[in-house]
Amino acid sequence: MHYRLLVIVAPLPCRDMIRHALASLAALACLAAGLLAAPTAEATTDPGAAALNWAETHATGHPFAFGGAGPITYDCSGTVMAAFAHADGIMLPHNTVAMVDSGLLVRTTHPQRGDIAMWGPVDAPSHAGFVTGWPDIAFGAENIGIRVGWYSWQYWPPTAFYKLR
DSSP states (O other), X not given: OOOXXXXXXXXXXXXXXXXXXXXXXXXXXXXXXXXXXXXXXXXXXXXXXXXXXXXXXXXXTOOBOTTOBXXXXXXXXXXXXXHHHHHHOOOOOSSHHHHHHTSSEEEOSSOOTTOEXXXXXXXXXXXXXXXXXXXXXXXXXXXXXXXXEEEEOTTSOOSEEXXXX
């Protein structure tokens, strides 16, 4: 019996793109395996980092649901809102556009761990998550059917980053 092997040759992405993808996947795998852990909330005085620490500790693994702000379900802005409220007592609105318009956030071009990443039009974003400090990895509630946790933004990069004033 003879078999024929059909090989389809597709163009490979550039080497940097592959290296970038592998770095993101490696970071996600380490997070999932528990090899990387966030510092405790007491280890920082930065409100954004404290909020992210709270979210990583209390919201990880919870299901996504539109309008969710914990403690059972979360949506993207609900994760950010709940984390700042619990960690720092800062009351952000439960809507990405309202967050940007609240006057509590300022854009930054050098995002740090705990800053807020936003996706969509800069003046009317449709999604929010936390900057983790790992390359192309965000934390938050991504979409229906996906539990709150870390996710890659490699193929859908944020359009703006914000920090508290």
